[in-house]
Amino acid sequence: MTGLIAALVSAMVYGVGLTVEQRALHRSEPIGIRRPLHLARVLFGNPRWLAGCVLAALGSVGLIVSLGLAPVSVVQPTFAGGISLTLLLLSLAQQQRISRGELAALGIMPVALLLLALSLGPRDAAAGTVPHLPLLLTVSGVTLAVCAAGVALVGGGRASAALMGGAAGLAQGVAGLHGKGIGGLLADHGLFAALVPVLLSPFPYLYALGWAVGIALFQTSMQRSRASITAPAANVVGNVFTVVAGTVIFAEPLPTEPLPLVLRALGFLLTLTVVALVHRASGEAEAEAGRLRAAAQPTG
Structure with a gap:
């Protein structure tokens, strides 16, 4: 339970930073990934972006710690769904209009968290700490x-925000796997x-490499679209990749009893449903905004 709570709090901090x-x-x-020096100058020369980056980094550190406390099949979906939940709550706080799908996501996420929590038994809650290197x-x-x-292949300038977000999710998934390696060492040896x-x-060096590749793709895609489009694409891809790869690489056993196993699977699927609902609703809103901008432009 401690790992789940730590993952949720980390996700909220990360979402605010995002x-x-x-x-x-x-x-x-x-900015664009084809001009890396210009990208770095724009990002690191922006104090507000740096402040958000610090918050996101703190959330990432919290994720590393939580990965050493609970199975990746619990921590990773909790973190991913928590980010989507935080983005929606921030939209409500800013009095932005949200769709029925996003409202449904707000209702589903607490259920998903409850199912993941109920799937944690004393025999099944241990996190894998030693990977198959x-x-x-x-x-x-x-x-x-x-x-x-x-x-x-698709061209950095022509790639859609969702595609680049998915690629960013894979790169961040690699960082997550090595973050879990760090979390395992922390759990085994102490701080x-x-x-x-x-x-x-x-672990720390490949974590940094995955993070650098992921952030270059993610920041470029986020500038092209709303965070609620880019983040779900990165979350869904990165979430599935990290859970599947992490469970195998760290040899983490799934719950042995049928009921906890079903609860774990349902909780995982519901978190994916949350990010999918947010992604679909936000994509429709973005498309409508594009049509309105096109209609407002003078012709001839």
């Missing part, structure tokens, strides 16, 4: 190569005793 970043990006000059390194290398090759093992492991 909103601050988005507002800062929409007021800055255009060769498999982890292979999955990481192949996934990051696929992200880079896929975006290059201070884990410092040397963490630095001697490949």
